[in-house]
Amino acid sequence: MSELLRCENLTKKYANTTALNGINLTLESGKIVGLLGPNGSGKTTLIKLINGLLTPTEGKVLINGKAPGVETKCEVAYLPDNSYLNSWMTVKQIIEYFKDFYADFREDVAYTMLNKLSITPDVKLKTLSKGNKEKVCLILVMSRNAKLYVLDEPIAGVDPAARDYVISTIINNYNPEATVLISTHLISDIEEILDEAIFIQNGDILLQKTVDEIREENGKSVDALFREVFRW
Amino acid sequence: MVKKLFKHEIYAYLRTILPMHMILLGIAILGRFIQLFENDSVSYRIVFWSSVVAFIIGVVVCIVLTLVFGIRRFYSNLFTSEGYLSFTLPVTSTQHIWVKNTVALLAQLASIIMILISCCAITFGDVCVEVFKAIGYLFKLSYTEIGYHTTLFVIEFIITLVVSIATTYMLFYACIALGQRAKKNRVAAAVGVFFIYYLIMQVIATIFIIIVAVFHEQLYIDELITYLENHPIFTNHLVFSVTTIINAIGFVIFYAITKSSIKNKLNLE
Secondary structure, three states: OOEEEEEEEEEOOOOOOOOOOOOEEEEEEOOOOEOOOOOOOHHHHHHHHHHOOOOOOOOEEEOEEEOOHHHHOOOEEEEEEOOOOOOEEHHHHHHHHHHHHOOOOOOHHHHHHHHHOOOOOOOOOOHHOHHHHHHHHHHHOOOEEOEEEEEOOOOOOOOOOHHHHHHHHHHHHOOOOOOEEEEOOOHHHHHHHHHHEEEOOOEEEEEEEEEHHHHHHHHHOOOHOOOOOOOO | OHHHHHHHHHHHHHHHHHHHHHHHHHHHHHHHHOOOOOOOOOOHHHHHHHHHHHHHHHHHHHHHHHHHHHHHHHHHHHHHHOOOHHOOOOOHHHHHHHHHHHHHHHHHHHHHHHHHHHHHOOOOOOOHHHHHHHHHHHHHHHHHHHHOOHHHHHHHHHHHHHHHHHHHHHHHHHHHHHHOOOOHHHHHHHHHHHHHHHHHHHHHHHHHHHHHHHOOOOOOHHHHHHHHOOOOOHHHHHHHHHHHHHHHHHHHHHOOOOOOHHHHOOEEO
């Protein structure tokens, strides 16, 4: 397995707060990694830095040895934690948009997934329910044959049935040679699919281990360890 | 990728600008239709002047909305939630800025052309023919008097118009991009940046006028004015050239600010 993502002394400071405190992190390809931490721990900041949506205060982030830029954007599929699509577009138009810009976009996969959900391609995004809009966003991201999938809170705010759909969509559609970085605080729902877990708190990486290591060394599940570490 | 950016940008404009253009043309055609029933009655005059006022309002709205849409498109597509998609596309910030500026410019030019077409529509018939005849006569007279300078003036006017429109958009882009550096209330910060810029320009203009007024003898201002008055062709070329050069310098500065802010200081919330 080769190194896919490297963060070196990565720091991000806002006005009076330090969102990321000089973190060092390495991710290898071919893994599903959970970026786990409570709200405000720095998960979204780290994800935005990986996607070049924020500028680091110090340090650097490298994807396949390259700083975030045009080349890395061809390799990284990103699902933000909020609705980010042009609501006036139809589903078909947004698929065309992705197809135009991402060479790795698999149109047939997208339409197959939409068909399973009975979402008509001609429907406008603004007429979709919040849940269906989120599913369309996930379908677009997972229809790419990317090297790194970065999913920010993909199961937050959706009902348990929808969570199962989201998780199965991730498992069934990601490129096995790629890495999936999933940010969440709902660990029990995704624990079974994780290969590795990263605990993040107050901008510091507390732990980065494989799920098997966590279970062997601590004798408990990732969810149980998370509850212990982040207990109020 | 630039072609694809253009394609989607133009489409986004078309869905807003095209209906607006069609409405303006519709008002113009309706206005011309009303003129077919010309008579001396009060009711006709009320309807006629209402159609004229509606057309004038339509023209103003067309220009203003095209400008506002261009500014709004830059802001919403790059700095709101849509920015999460725009900035994760495999294109550079430079490409985003150029495409947005070029399409905004084309949209404004399209609006100007549509206004001219609408003017032809509302005056269709004898009036329109007379206007074209008058324009033709003026050009003929101008060619007789100053020859090829007429063509040069037309070219210079178009260049000045294009550069000044592009610069106006780039100024707003720079204000928005600088406003994004604020920690909160970023739209208000962008408006603040615009007013500070406007204030600085007013101060510079005032200082310039004071210098000219106080040192007009040392700067040979009177001689310069006399020379310009005696050389009207040169003066016109000079006005077009200086306006274009000042705008072009402004464009480069605003572009550099916008690019630097997006490339080095992008902080999408």
